[in-house]
Amino acid sequence: MRKLFKQxxxxxxxxxxxxPDLIEPFKSQGIAAVEDGTLLIRGKFKAKAGRxxxxxxAVLEGVQNAFNENGIRLVPRTVNSPGQV
Structure with a gap:
């Protein structure tokens, strides 16, 4: 994951x-949490204000493309409404 994010x-x-608007490049911050057997991976970058x-x-498109190209599947998060079982 780190290599994909770095690329x-x-x-x-x-x-x-x-x-010109980038201050620090996008990079992985590693695993942020494990929820319901799913790894939450965090990344960051720094940009000029408002830019x-x-x-x-571009980051979100890059991550989605990299995941698709490398066979990494996203797991949809289930949301339960109040009163729902």
């Missing part, structure tokens, strides 16, 4: 449109 960060840092939205979109 995504490198790809974004090499993007001539996004690079994080384009970078965030």
């Amino acid at each position: 995504i960060g490198n790809d974004i840092a090499a993007n001539p449109i996004l690079k 994080q939205f384009g970078i965030r979109k």
